[in-house]
Amino acid sequence: MVSMGGDSRDISDLMGPLTTVLIVALVMVFGVMAAQFESLTDPFIIFFSIPLLLIGVVWTYRLTGASLSVFSLIGMVVLTGIVVNNGIVMVDYINLLRKRGVALYDAVVRGATRRLRPVLMTSLTTILGMVPLGFFPGAGTEMIQPIGQTIVGGLSASTAITLVVTPIVYTLVNREHRGVGDRSAVVTVDGSEREVAG
Numbered sequence: 001m002v003s004m005g006g007d008s009r010d011i012s013d014l015m016g017p018l019t020t021v022l023i024v025a026l027v028m029v030f031g032v033m034a035a036q037f038e039s040l041t042d043p044f045i046i047f048f049s050i051p052l053l054l055i056g057v058v059w060t061y062r063l064t065g066a067s068l069s070v071f072s073l074i075g076m077v078v079l080t081g082i083v084v085n086n087g088i089v090m091v092d093y094i095n096l097l098r099k100r101g102v103a104l105y106d107a108v109v110r111g112a113t114r115r116l117r118p119v120l121m122t123s124l125t126t127i128l129g130m131v132p133l134g135f136f137p138g139a140g141t142e143m144i145q146p147i148g149q150t151i152v153g154g155l156s157a158s159t160a161i162t163l164v165v166t167p168i169v170y171t172l173v174n175r176e177h178r179g180v181g182d183r184s185a186v187v188t189v190d191g192s193e194r195e196v197a198g
Contacts (some may be wrong), residue, residue, distance in 0.1 A: 018073050025080050026050075033074045033088065037095065045169050046087030049162040053079050054158025060149050064135075071143060072128050073103060075150025082126065082151070083158040104174055112167045125161040127152050 026047075033043035057076065061068065093110035102110065134148025 052161045053154030053158040056153035060153025071146040075147040079154045
């Protein structure tokens with residue numbers, strides 16, 4: 001009879017509890033964003049950035065030759081609450097522009113452009129802070145290195161792709177729902193007002 005041991009057994013034993021923790025974290029993050037935006041649509045737009053972190057995590061482990069461990073899964077749970085920050089910053093500013101009367105497409109382009117620097121600065125500070133933890137060897141760091149590597153790889157890929165994906169998803173979701181910035185009033189000769197697409 002063959003039985004699994006080592007990291008494989010640890011991952012198998014902790015997969016259930018970690019899955020529960022991940023689901024609870026997603027629900028809590030969704031609840032906070034729904035309360036902030038007063039909308040159920042915007043949190044779903046931001047949630048599109050969460051699966052993108054897997055791209056960076058996979059490539060990081062391929063480049064370093066490290067194997068997936070329990071601490072890698074813990075790093076992914078931590079990333080769940082970090083990667084949404086970039087989307088929150090961008091979507092919040094786009095919504096602000098639309099409330100000010102800016103049309104959908106112009107608000108998305110302007111929001112993505114003007115929030116590029118804050119998003120990059122926020123991500124880089126986290127990434128650079130995790131580089132020593134994930135890639136600099138030292139006594140007793142072998143067990144916690146996967147957490148740093150997971151955060152660095154996942155956040156790097158998620159940041160780069162989110163800057164493109166989030167504006168596209170926002171446009172696709174909201175193009176059928178005209179907001180404040182998509183209409184403007186035109187006063188006609190007889191003094192009446194007529195709404196036209198803005």
